[in-house]
Amino acid sequence: xxxxxxxxxxxxxxxxxxxxxxxxxxxxxxxxxxxxxxxxxxxxxxxxxxxxxxxxxxxxxxxxxxxxxxxxxxxxxxxxxxxxxxxxxxxxxxxxxxxxxxxxxxxxxxxxxxxxxxxxxxxxxxxxxxxxxxxxxxxxxxxxxxxxxxxxxxxxxxxxxxxxxxxxxxxxxxxxxxxxxxxxxxxxxxxxxxxxxxxxxxxxxxxxxxxxxxxxxxxxxxxxxxxxxxxxxxxxxxxxxxxxxxxxxxxxxxxxxxxxxxxxxxxxxxxxxxxxxxxxxxxxxxxxxxxxxxxxxxxxxxxxxxxxxxxxxxxxxxxxxxxxxxxxxxxxxxxxxxxxxxxxxxxxxxxxxxxxxxxxxxxxxxxxxxxxxxxxxxxxxxxxxxxxxxxxxxxxxxxxxxxxxxxxxxxxxxxxxxxxxxxxxxxxxxxxxxxxxxxxxxxxxxxxxxxxx
Ligand SMILES: Nc1ncnc2c1ncn2[C@@H]1O[C@H](COP(=O)(O)OP(=O)(O)O)[C@@H](O)[C@H]1O
Ligand SMILES: [Mg+2]
Numbered sequence: 524x525x526x527x528x529x530x531x532x533x534x535x536x537x538x539x540x541x542x543x544x545x546x547x548x549x550x551x552x553x554x555x556x557x558x559x560x561x562x563x564x565x566x567x568x569x570x571x572x573x574x575x576x577x578x579x580x581x582x583x584x585x586x587x588x589x590x591x592x593x594x595x596x597x598x599x600x601x602x603x604x605x606x607x608x609x610x611x612x613x614x615x616x617x618x619x620x621x622x623x624x625x626x627x628x629x630x631x632x633x634x635x636x637x638x639x640x641x642x643x644x645x646x647x648x649x650x651x652x653x654x655x656x657x658x659x660x661x662x663x664x665x666x667x668x669x670x671x672x673x674x675x676x677x678x679x680x681x682x683x684x685x686x687x688x689x690x691x692x693x694x695x696x697x698x699x700x701x702x703x704x705x706x707x708x709x710x711x712x713x714x715x716x717x718x719x720x721x722x723x724x725x726x727x728x729x730x731x732x733x734x735x736x737x738x739x740x741x742x743x744x745x746x747x748x749x750x751x752x753x754x755x756x757x758x759x760x761x762x763x764x765x766x767x768x769x770x771x772x773x774x775x776x777x778x779x780x781x782x783x784x785x786x787x788x789x790x791x792x793x794x795x796x797x798x799x800x801x802x803x804x805x806x807x808x809x810x811x812x813x814x815x816x817x818x819x820x821x822x823x824x825x826x827x828x829x830x831x832x833x834x835x836x837x838x839x840x841x842x843x844x845x846x847x848x849x850x851x852x853x854x855x856x857x858x859x860x861x862x863x864x865x866x867x868x869x870x871x872x873x874x875x876x877x878x879x880x881x882x883x884x885x886x887x888x889x890x891x892x893x894x895x896x897x898x899x900x901x902x903x904x905x906x907x908x909x910x911x912x913x914x915x916x917x918x919x920x921x922x923x924x925x926x927x928x929x930x931x932x933x934x935x936x937x938x939x940x941x942x943x944x945x946x947x948x949x950x951x952x953x954x955x956x957x958x959x960x961x962x963x964x965x966x967x968x969x970x971x972x973x974x975x976x
Contacts (some may be wrong), residue, residue, distance in 0.1 A: 537694050537701075540639050540656065577805045623692045623701050626654060632929045633710075635754075636918035637669065640904040642706055642929060652689065652914055653706045653929070659698040666700075669770055674702060676746055680761040684737035686757060686765040707757035707765050708927035711819075714758060717925070721822035722882075726762075728916035731816055732905065733764040738812065740902035741772075747784040748772050751811035753818060762922025775804070787811060789834050790824050794845070795895050797835050800855030806895035809904070813890025820876060820883075842891060845869045850893040882909040 626643040629651075633640045638655040645652060657670045677688040711730075715721075722730065734756065741748060748769065748848075755768040771786050782803065784796050793810035795803055817825035826841065828834025839845070844867050845853050853859055872891070873884055886909045888898035899907075910916060951953045 535624055535695055537623045537626075537656075537699065540634075582927045597830040601895070620691050620693045621698075623654070623699065625692065626652065626703070628654075630931050632764070634829045635768070637673070637768075638702075642931075643703075650793040651930075653704045654692070655702045655704065656694075657700045659700060670700070672773055673769045675730055676772045676774075677702070677704075680741055680744065680746060680769075682737050682740045684702055684733040684764050684766060685740070686767040700851050704767075705765075707759045707767075708929060709758045709925065710754050710767075710929075711756040711758055711759075711764075711815075711930050712752070712754035715753060715923060717928070718822070722819055723914070723917065724820070725917040726922065727816070728818060728910055728911045728914070729762060729919055730764055732810075732910060732916055733919075734766065734812060734815070735901045735905050737764070737766045738808055741766075742808070742901055745774050745776055745804050746772055747775055747803075747804075748808050748811075749944075750788060750791075751808050751815065752788050752791045753815060756815070760922075760927070762917070764921030789816065789831065790827050792834065793895065794835065794838055794893055795856070797831055798837075798853075798859050800895075801857075803866060805897060805900070806898045809890050809898050809901065810895075812901070812904075813887055816890060817876070820879065832862065835862070839865050840867050841871050841875065842893070853893065880909070880912060882907070882912055885909070898950040926961065 533707070548703065564688065627646055629642045629644060632642055632653065636655050641654045643652055643654050644650070657667075657673075659667065674691060677686070683685075686707065687705045689705065692703055693699060693700045694701065738748065738751070748766065749771040750768060750835055751766070755766065757765040757767050759765065773782075775782070783804075784799060784801075787793065787796060787807060791814045792812035793803070793807040796807060814825045826834060826837045828837050831914070844864055847854055870888070871902065874887060876884060876887070879887070886899070886904065886907045889907075892898040
């Protein structure tokens, strides 16, 4: 058995990111019950640790805290650079961190824009966890503000439907920082690509309620996620959503300061961002949630634009071209003057979702409302009649379970480059006779086939 002492380990398996180390997950070794002396209660200790650098208000704090100017934060982080173990004074966040070697690396899950995610086992407790290795290699200016925001936000936003961060651990190099989270079996994007049939409406309702209640908590605390999409929503095998990836999240307040418009993955990006609005609010997350809602129902992305112009075009074709009447101030937005938009006088949303009830279409339209000031909030959405009509939301405990790709329970995917808009991905070994249930060959306007919940 490997010792926890890093000196005795020849070369940490965490030293490289390559998938060579995608070690075959072994059956969990019988966990030896040791005297519990060293393991800190990760939640509380790490939250306390982070609180010392973030001075973040607790989740219940009602007042907005304007974010410091990025320049200031950067300077601050430079002075707080990660110290070598011998050089005092220690950074209050990182000096208390345990080593990544406390975790046994199992397999690589995914590499995204801000980090590489691995599945690992806590050597002491045997718990299976996910480690997100932050991409700091190219950082010249100290700890990047995006990573600080991600850690900070995850630590303060505690909610049953937000992924739980256990602790932050360090590798052998100063640029190796890992966020240790509970391991969650699926992300909705991968799962929906593999599912043989879409979610039942009763399941969509449960997922939407969970998502809305997590986002409602964030927005109450002036946190905008800024990258809500199906790949950032994790789902465990107990029917519980966990919002993840706070790499773009930030606090907002008054005055707003400079906020980049280059946020949110294109397909989920609100029209005010696409049209160059200088200021935006939590309403941008609600637009993304509207797109996610539609995707959960139809099992295909609602607005898969190929470019920003194409994205705007797709939005206008679906929802009708906006006017000053429905969206006051629309014509004065920076990009609204430069582009000749398609003239679409009415919304086609209803014909795209033929099996949805009036209440369902109403909720979706309120999320996909052009004017951000009139767009429904997460709190209002939770009270919408759609959630209290039949079919009722399904008890999460009654959700089906699926094999977890992140756990290495992979089925061979025939075509890894299947188009994003494709209906469910067909695996080699799947019964082609099921193709019909995946809406294969369905045109944009033919709606969807609903199974009765
Ligand atoms: N806690 C977790 N448990 C299991 N898988 C996870 C977890 N966190 C992230 N993942 C997987 O890794 C992917 C990338 O993680 P994410 O935090 O979104 O990183 P990025 O910022 O690079 O997009 C997710 O889409 C998901 O598939
Ligand atoms: Mg992501």
